[in-house]
Amino acid sequence: xxxxxxxxxxxxxxxxxxxxxxxxxxxxxxxxxxxxxxxxxxxxxxxxxxxxxxxxxxxxxxxxxxxxxxxxxxxxxxxxxxxxxxxxxxxxx
Numbered sequence: 001x002x003x004x005x006x007x008x009x010x011x012x013x014x015x016x017x018x019x020x021x022x023x024x025x026x027x028x029x030x031x032x033x034x035x036x037x038x039x040x041x042x043x044x045x046x047x048x049x050x051x052x053x054x055x056x057x058x059x060x061x062x063x064x065x066x067x068x069x070x071x072x073x074x075x076x077x078x079x080x081x082x083x084x085x086x087x088x089x090x091x092x093x
Contacts, residue, residue, distance in 0.1 A: 053066025
């Protein structure tokens with residue numbers, strides 16, 4: 001049941017039987033949609049918009065240079081974690 005170039009579409013459909021997916025006529029995958037939208041944008045002469053420092057500076061958590069301002073007490077301190085567990089859990093047996 002092999003074909004010189006592998007399996008044909010009909011052979012695969014026969015093997016899969018009822019599990020062969022049936023898609024609508026105008027179905028497009030996510031990748032095809034992304035490429036189509038990109039081609040349409042380029043055809044209209046649009047360019048992708050990337051945020052600048054000025055754009056980010058208008059947002060609440062950014063400074064005038066567009067750098068993110070972290071909230072007070074952010075992050076993870078491993079020693080605080082170890083000390084909160086107590087000394088009984090730090091034993092090596």
